[in-house]
Amino acid sequence: MANAKVIPLEEGWNEIKAKALDKLQNILNEDMKTGQTNLFGPKEYVQIYTTCYDMCTQRSPYNWSRELYQRHGETIEQYLNDYVLPALKDKPRQGSNILLTELQHRWKNHQIMNKWLKKFFTYLDRYYVKHHSLPTLSQAGLRSFRTHIYDVIKADTTQAILSLINDEREGKIIDKTLVKSIVELYEGMGMGTLDAYTTDLENPLLESTREHYARKREEWINDSTPDYMIKAEGALREESDRVAEYLNSSSESKILKVLEDEILERVEMVLLEKETSGCRALLQNDKSEDLNRMYRLFQRLENGLVPIASIVETFITEVGMEEVQRRQARVDGEKDKNDDPSFIKALIGLHDKYLAVVKNDFAGHSLFQKALKNAFVEVMNTNVGQFTNAELMSTYCDRILKSGGEKLSEAEIEESLDKIVQLFTYLTDKDMFAEIYRNQLAKRLLASRSSEDAEKLMIAKLKVQCGTQFTSKMEGMLSDLAVGGQQRQEFEQRIRQEKIPLDFSVLVLTTGFWPSYKSPEVTLTDEMQKCMNIFRDWHDQKHQKRKLQWIMTQGNATVRGTFGKKTYELMVVTLQAVVLDALNDGVTLGYEELAQRLNLEGDMLKPTLHSLSCGKYKVITKTPAGNKINNTDTFTANAKFTSNMRKVRIPMASLDSSFSTKKVEEDRTIAIEAAIVRIMKARKTLQHQQLLSEVLAQLSFFNPNPRVVKKRIEALIDREYLERSAENTGVYNYLA
Amino acid sequence: MGGTRGRSKKRAANTDDMWNSKSKKKSHAAALEGTAEKLFQELLDGAAEQQPEEEIDTEQLNMEGIAMLGEKLGLDVETDLRIIVLLWKTGASKPGTLTKTEFMEACKNGTLPIENGWSSVKEMLPRLDIGFLTGNEFKDFYKFCFQFNRQGTHKTLDKELVVALLPMVLKDRVPSDRLESFCDFLTSMEGKQEQQYNRITLDQWASFWDFCVECEDLGAYDQSSSAWPVLIDEYVEYMEEKLKK
Numbered sequence: 001m002a003n004a005k006v007i008p009l010e011e012g013w014n015e016i017k018a019k020a021l022d023k024l025q026n027i028l029n030e031d032m033k034t035g036q037t038n039l040f041g042p043k044e045y046v047q048i049y050t051t052c053y054d055m056c057t058q059r060s061p062y063n064w065s066r067e068l069y070q071r072h073g074e075t076i077e078q079y080l081n082d083y084v085l086p087a088l089k090d091k092p093r094q095g096s097n098i099l100l101t102e103l104q105h106r107w108k109n110h111q112i113m114n115k116w117l118k119k120f121f122t123y124l125d126r127y128y129v130k131h132h133s134l135p136t137l138s139q140a141g142l143r144s145f146r147t148h149i150y151d152v153i154k155a156d157t158t159q160a161i162l163s164l165i166n167d168e169r170e171g172k173i174i175d176k177t178l179v180k181s182i183v184e185l186y187e188g189m190g191m192g193t194l195d196a197y198t199t200d201l202e203n204p205l206l207e208s209t210r211e212h213y214a215r216k217r218e219e220w221i222n223d224s225t226p227d228y229m230i231k232a233e234g235a236l237r238e239e240s241d242r243v244a245e246y247l248n249s250s251s252e253s254k255i256l257k258v259l260e261d262e263i264l265e266r267v268e269m270v271l272l273e274k275e276t277s278g279c280r281a282l283l284q285n286d287k288s289e290d291l292n293r294m295y296r297l298f299q300r301l302e303n304g305l306v307p308i309a310s311i312v313e314t315f316i317t318e319v320g321m322e323e324v325q326r327r328q329a330r331v332d333g334e335k336d337k338n339d340d341p342s343f344i345k346a347l348i349g350l351h352d353k354y355l356a357v358v359k360n361d362f363a364g365h366s367l368f369q370k371a372l373k374n375a376f377v378e379v380m381n382t383n384v385g386q387f388t389n390a391e392l393m394s395t396y397c398d399r400i401l402k403s404g405g406e407k408l409s410e411a412e413i414e415e416s417l418d419k420i421v422q423l424f425t426y427l428t429d430k431d432m433f434a435e436i437y438r439n440q441l442a443k444r445l446l447a448s449r450s451s452e453d454a455e456k457l458m459i460a461k462l463k464v465q466c467g468t469q470f471t472s473k474m475e476g477m478l479s480d481l482a483v484g485g486q487q488r489q490e491f492e493q494r495i496r497q498e499k500i501p502l503d504f505s506v507l508v509l510t511t512g513f514w515p516s517y518k519s520p521e522v523t524l525t526d527e528m529q530k531c532m533n534i535f536r537d538w539h540d541q542k543h544q545k546r547k548l549q550w551i552m553t554q555g556n557a558t559v560r561g562t563f564g565k566k567t568y569e570l571m572v573v574t575l576q577a578v579v580l581d582a583l584n585d586g587v588t589l590g591y592e593e594l595a596q597r598l599n600l601e602g603d604m605l606k607p608t609l610h611s612l613s614c615g616k617y618k619v620i621t622k623t624p625a626g627n628k629i630n631n632t633d634t635f636t637a638n639a640k641f642t643s644n645m646r647k648v649r650i651p652m653a654s655l656d657s658s659f660s661t662k663k664v665e666e667d668r669t670i671a672i673e674a675a676i677v678r679i680m681k682a683r684k685t686l687q688h689q690q691l692l693s694e695v696l697a698q699l700s701f702f703n704p705n706p707r708v709v710k711k712r713i714e715a716l717i718d719r720e721y722l723e724r725s726a727e728n729t730g731v732y733n734y735l736a
Numbered sequence: 737m738g739g740t741r742g743r744s745k746k747r748a749a750n751t752d753d754m755w756n757s758k759s760k761k762k763s764h765a766a767a768l769e770g771t772a773e774k775l776f777q778e779l780l781d782g783a784a785e786q787q788p789e790e791e792i793d794t795e796q797l798n799m800e801g802i803a804m805l806g807e808k809l810g811l812d813v814e815t816d817l818r819i820i821v822l823l824w825k826t827g828a829s830k831p832g833t834l835t836k837t838e839f840m841e842a843c844k845n846g847t848l849p850i851e852n853g854w855s856s857v858k859e860m861l862p863r864l865d866i867g868f869l870t871g872n873e874f875k876d877f878y879k880f881c882f883q884f885n886r887q888g889t890h891k892t893l894d895k896e897l898v899v900a901l902l903p904m905v906l907k908d909r910v911p912s913d914r915l916e917s918f919c920d921f922l923t924s925m926e927g928k929q930e931q932q933y934n935r936i937t938l939d940q941w942a943s944f945w946d947f948c949v950e951c952e953d954l955g956a957y958d959q960s961s962s963a964w965p966v967l968i969d970e971y972v973e974y975m976e977e978k979l980k981k
Contacts, residue, residue: 688963707966714965717939718891724939729946730963 009064012055013071020048020120021075028109029083039116053123065128072121076141079113080148088153096160097175103157104181106149114141139191146189146196154200157182161201162208165242169212180246187248194250202251206258209239213262221267224277226290229297232263236297260300268298272307279311283357291361305367312362313371316354320379323347331385338387344396348419351376355422373426380426390433393420397458398440401450413454421461430701431671434462434470435664439515441474443654445481446507446554452478470701476513484508494538495531504531508539511549518655519551522574523599525581553604553655561619563641570619571649575600575608580637583620588636591629602631604655609635611652617643619650668702672712675699677721680734688713688730771850772843776836779804796835805834808854809861817904818864822848824880825864831886867908874909875945881905882941892935895922902944910948918944921974940967 020040027039040048055064084106091099118125118137125137135143161182164174189196213235220228236259243252272279272294282290298304327343354372362368383389399406400416408416427433444450455478463471484507495504524532536548555574559581560567572580578598583589589597595605606629613622613635621638622629675698680686686694695709713732716722725731776797782804784792797805802823806813813819826842828834842848849856869877881901885893893901899919906915922936943965951957957972 689961706960707969710963710966710969714937714939718937724943724946724963729943729950732963 006058006062007051007055007064008062009055009067012051012064013068015051016048016120019044020116024113024116025079025083028113039112045119048120049122052121056123056128065124068121069124069128069134072117072124072137073140073144076113076117076144077148080110080144084110084149085152088149092153092156092160096163097178099156099160100164100178100182103153103185104178107145107181107185110141110145110149114138114145117141142188142191146191150185150189150196158201158204162205165205166208166212168242169238176246183246183248194248197248202248202254205247205251206254209255209258210262213259217263217267220263221270225271225274225279226277226282226287226293228267228271229290229293232259232297233293235259235263256300264297264304265301268301268304269307272311279308280315283312283315288357288361291357292363295362295365299363299365305362305365308362309365309367309371312358312368313375316350316372316375317378319350320347320375321382323350324379324382324384328384336385336387338391339395339399340387340392341396341399344392344420344423347379347423348416351423352419376423376426377428380423381428388429388432390427390429391436393424393427394433394436394440396420397437398444401454401458402444403449403451410454414457417454417458417461421458421465424462425465428703429664430466430470431667432661432664432702434474434701435660435667437462438474438477441477442515445477452481466701473513476510480509480513481507491535491538495534498530498534500527500531500534502527502531504528504535506532506535506539508548509551517551518553518604519549520553520575520601520604521599522552522578522604523597524552524574524578528574528578561637561641563619563637564639566642568641568643568645569647570617571647573652575604576612576650576652579605579608579612580619583635583637586637586639588634590634591631594635605629607653607655609633611650613638615650615652617641617648617650668704668708669712671699671701672704672709673716676709676712676716677734680722680732681736684734685725686732688732691732765844768843768850769840771853772840772848775843775850775853776839779808782807794836796830796833797839799832802832802834809858811861815904817866818861820881820884821864821866821869821877823884824877828884831884831888866905875942878905878945879938879942882938890935892937893941895925895934895936898936898941899923906945906948910945914948917975917978918971921971924974925970936967937965940965943968 024039052068055068058064087106088099088102091102115138118141121137128134129136134140161179164179168174183197183201186197186201187194189200216231216235220231223231236256239255239259240252243249243255247255274281279291279294281287282294294308295305298308323343323346326346327340330340330343351372354375358364358368358372380389397417397420400408400413400420406416424430424433441455444455459471459474459478462474487508488505491506532550539546539548552574557572557574557577559570559572559577561570561580562568570576570580579594582594582597591605591609594600594609595602598605600608609620609622609629612618613620613629614627619638619641620635623634623636626633672695675695676691679691679694679698691713692706692709696703696706713722717724717732720735722732723735725733779797779801780792780794783797783800784790786800786804802819803813805822806816806819809819809822811819823834825847826834827838827847829838839848843850849860866874866877882893885897885901887894899922902919903915944967947964947968954972954975959969959972962969
């Protein structure tokens, strides 16, 4: 191109202006027909591009890059000022839609114009712009639009958009596509950032949203809480949809935050505490759906669930306490029994119900789980009447497990046990429950009155809750019985050799696993004594290191008694059997004689005689008759005794108290001291408060008063396990 | 006690300077031992006279022997604490007892000055006033009071004894209203609370002194965080109740 003609600036510019710029302007002004994308054919375009290229590649001083870049800008500016601005100027007065439609139209045109101008002068972008670090052609075009149009008109357009949005909020139909395209314009004006959108549109929008919903709040607050919540939820959904439809997605969280502030946070307590439709009322009327909505709405707020959880806790505590009061009324009315299944059943029912509420309505949120727990801890540890809830619960278990009690199917038994164990977890005095439970378990096991599988199941459940230590004794009891079963067969073979006229079997129980029983040294019949001796020899030979102790109060016997011409089988306990034997063959004996012969104290002998002479089956006649055994009474077999049944079970009151609180206290003392020593052994030196809290943390089966722990610390100081530090009286040292 | 020991060393040094002879020193020590034996025997004899039917252990002084010691020194054993301070200084290790070994050792090391018989001991009596004891010395002495007054194998003191002993030991160190109210409190526990405070443990005894030192203002007492024995907690409760009335 060395000999090519140099193009002078004006000549070249005029060519470009005529062929490209003027034509483009005309097309735009004449409202280009839709779908017409190729405004310039390739040939036309190449020509213009070449001219521009030539003008930019000519050697200095004929290089017109700078001039062309400048004129490109001026062209756009001029067009915007001459045509676009005047077209928009009077629109705001004609209404939002008209303004926005015009702007949308002009913006589209500008984008087309910008696109083509960039194409024509694209060579500038490649070298001149890069070399001088100037805005690219399209950037320059956008900036121009921003300065000359957007900045001038934005206050009006924002207002127009807001008014359309408010129209839509009021239920009118608006042109969403139009708004969406204007929103895109705002987004574009940030030049790659969202600044323009945020400052010019979003902030005013948030402000107007706040105002709108503040008004709505005042309007809705007179509704019932459920109605309010439905509206609030609807509003949140609408706003969320709106953002999705035509706003920038970054606005969603901000707008929703405004709503949460205005329609939720500000009135939360008012809504929750509405007398007839607040949280309490919803709980009272089991309004599951509304409660769930309440949860969904207020979980949006930071700490929004806290007041709800607190209401739930109070409510559950109250309904629980109502049951306690109902029990109180029953106790006041009649004599208290350790068996009050209706109380336990009611509590299980309540627990089921509110566990479901927490799970379903409150999505199992931890705050509500805690509320349920706190409420039940309070209820379960409120004892009224003579018997503690621990005892009532254990007795309820007894009913379920005892054959012939509640008569439940296996699945029902398991379900009931599951539920009682749930309640059990709320009990503070778990050790008390264990002690009572063990007593009742012992009774069931010794009388073979329950299914081994069910017993094992329950123990396994307790073990899951409280660990091995908690159930080791109970498991020991079961295993005693299992081992006993095998041994019995062996022993039966042994005793058969002796030709004893008795069926005799022994149950060997491990001391410590079982409750402690009284063991009077009663004089047995010769046959019994002989059997026992055989067993003792056999057992001693097998287990040389074990010591046998006979517990006569727990034995059973079946004796055959002939009264007149009729013979009965009497099912009695060992003590009854011994008394019957003493009165065999129609002997008459005084109380003192009996006591001496049998070597029994009054506390054993009197209840035994009472059961035989004053109970339902009077197999013994007492002289004089009466309902109380006196030391001067005489006894003889009742020859006139009759019964419809051939087999008669003669019941007798238990000689052992059901359990002892003292035992539990002792165990606690040991447990607390053990914990203190364990902790101090590891830590050597510890501050009082720290020791106290660690001890309380270690004791999971009961919750001792700090003062009780302190007494144990003092006892350990006296026994020289610990000392008070010489420097600080609030610090203990471990003495190894 | 440190002071006493220092003095005895000094005396030994002087002797060395004057005679510079080991045999002299030995003979002095022998003479001292003779006097000590004599004095101890006096006490044993005196005690035996008081309780003629009892068999006397010649290796130790029992309470009668100690009363005898008080008599020799012109001290009223019932009310004068100096006898207990003296026993504490002599290092009596068994309750209600002073062994011959302890007595002899105290004479030898100068804790008990006996050069001129009982009169030498009498001379030191004014120094035994408990007012002279420093904080730690007093604390040690205070514990000694408990230990010495124990009966044989009992680990605790009878409450009546404590109520009698406390004012004697603490009268100049603890405000009298605190002392009186505490003794009243102990007495008022009679029959209450399953009689758990009929006997006082060493820990309770020792803690009361620390408590008096550390907690002058009962209003600032925080029961929930305190490590004081429950007895002290209950004393504070008792005082609060009294205030309310």
